[in-house]
Amino acid sequence: MSENAGQAGLRAGANAVVNESYSFACMRCGYGWEQSYEIEHHTDAAGHEFVLYVADGKIVPSPLSKPTCQNCDGHIVRIMRPGRVESARNAAHRPGRVPPPAGPVEAPVAQDADDKRDDHHWHLSDLLHPFQRKAS
Numbered sequence: 001m002s003e004n005a006g007q008a009g010l011r012a013g014a015n016a017v018v019n020e021s022y023s024f025a026c027m028r029c030g031y032g033w034e035q036s037y038e039i040e041h042h043t044d045a046a047g048h049e050f051v052l053y054v055a056d057g058k059i060v061p062s063p064l065s066k067p068t069c070q071n072c073d074g075h076i077v078r079i080m081r082p083g084r085v086e087s088a089r090n091a092a093h094r095p096g097r098v099p100p101p102a103g104p105v106e107a108p109v110a111q112d113a114d115d116k117r118d119d120h121h122w123h124l125s126d127l128l129h130p131f132q133r134k135a136s
């Protein structure tokens with residue numbers, strides 16, 4: 001789901017910076033997008049570790065906690081590995097990738113040995129016949 005590019009250079013106060021990218025798809029409106037993040041690993045004065053997500057030079061909330069659709073502000077968003085949105089867009093624009101529409105299909109009609117399929121009406125006794133005991 002992420003693309004780790006190793007350390008990208010330490011910022012002020014950061015112990016490490018890791019680059020990760022994600023693809024997102026909104027399940028509400030169908031919008032898809034990709035975003036890269038610099039994840040800065042820090043340690044506060046009390047010695048507790050925390051991370052900051054930076055996208056386009058701005059600190060943003062973690063995309064994994066509650067992603068928001070950039071198109072409709074919906075929160076039903078699927079997170080995928082990077083490149084999924086781009087590959088779907090490319091596939092949609094390739095000629096010849098969509099199969100032609102199917103024509104009408106006729107289901108075969110099973111024929112009885114005596115070809116009396118329309119003449120027979122089922123009765124409850126016909127259905128129970130296999131379960132009846134034979135008299136001996």
